[in-house]
Amino acid sequence: MDSTSNEHPAAVPSAAGEEDERIIEATKSLRRHIGLAEDPTDPSSVASPNPEEPMFWIEVAPPSTRGAKCRLDSCTENIMPDDYRIAVNPGSNSFRGHQNSDYYHVACFERIADFSQAAFLDRVQPLTRRMWPFRNLKSSSMLDGNYLLDAGAERLTLEWKRSVGKLIDERDGVKAKDDSKDGLKDDSTDDSKDDLNPVFRNLLYNAGSSKYVPQEIPNMDTFERHLLTTTLAPNESDGPDDDDEWNLFDEYLVAREDDPTSLDSRHTLSATLFLWGQHVVLATSSNLTEKGKEQKEAELTPKAIRAIKRLAVTPMPDIQSAFRGGRF
Incomplete structure (x- = not known):
């Protein structure tokens, strides 16, 4: 899959009500965060490359009392322990110089990330036994059995990414x-x-x-x-x-x-x-x-x-x- 292939217009939701406006702004914010132009249909919208290269980690939410807040403003449900979630790392905000992750329900993230574009799909990475060192997690947390995907979710995520990537390449005329x-x-x-x-x-x-x-x-x-x-x-x-x-x-x-x-x-x-x-x-x-x-x-x-x-x-x-x- 080639992330430099022609980018198709992102599915930026139409403005219809307050929630749609939030989705539009969240979509633009995510695009800025990964170094893409806010609106691919607007020639005046300039992209600013992000040297941090944020990744979209598919992982399991760890134990917690109340769960984690979903980063999508229009979502009112917390991400509960054992739920599959997406962690954007590094996230868009920092705290005392530390770059935190942004957490989303998978379905919420799909509302603002257009996975029919290689620029988004290429950043998807299932959190597994081999990839955890790149997620900036403490080894003690991982060894407790937290965050890592189960075998089925690992295979399904990887096969989903491969299948969607193949469809993108065929659509964009990219040779395997x-x-x-x-x-x-x-x-x-x-x-x-x-x-x-x-x-x-x-x-x-x-x-x-x-x-x-x-x-x-x-x-x-x-x-x-x-x-x-x-x-x-x-x-x-x-x-x-x-x-x-x-x-x-x-x-x-x-x-x-x-x-x-x-x-x-x-x-x-x-x-x-x-x-x-x-x-x-x-x-x-x-x-x-x-x-x-x-x-x-x-x-x-x-x-x-x-x-x-x-x-x-x-x-x-x-x-x-x-x-x-x-x-x-």
Whole structure:
């Protein structure tokens, strides 16, 4: 994906009432913060590059008594513990010289961030065991199990970003880069992921299936490969005779790489995470209401429940390697 590709007009809401005015101003403020012109349709609107390069971190809200205030002024709901949220880091305000993060509900942030533009999408980063050092978090907070995404949300966010990025590139006429490694060429008929080493792609998309055949991937971290083969595997199977295997992306991913109209919806990320989070509760909770029990029985098969419980786990860092690397 190329963030320098032609920028399409941002979906700045039309002025209709006080709330719309707030959304318009919040949209302009965010664009300024990431170094874009306030209004891409106005030639006189000048962009000022931001040397801080703010990132949009997808993470889990940590424990707190009242939750955190959503940065969108028109939102009256707090971001509660265990909710998925977006942290803009560094944020737009500083306190005593410290640049704080701005926190948003995912759906609220989608109202002001146009993810159909690469300039916004490229800044999205799921907070995982590998990326937490770049989020400026204390290691003690992360090791307590806070902030990091569960396995399902991690895979869904990354696949959402890849799918939307592919649609943007196709719309803007950007050719996919050949990032294959070790001289391996992709001879697969599935050209939707043709920028990946086919052996690595096999691991990413086929792990968990009874048809998955592990292959050697030179120089790949053993710890990470084990996670991708087990906890992070997107498939769940009942065995070789299973002709209806469960797949994480088929079940929850709202933005589809083969559907250009996915770019027309602002809320594909929040919808994906909402559907996933709802089923995590149904599959893992031991105190469901009668209505919840009925919903669980109607929507989740035993195979789905097994898969969701596995993917609801939060993959933690390889502590031994982290200590050796001096990150603690």
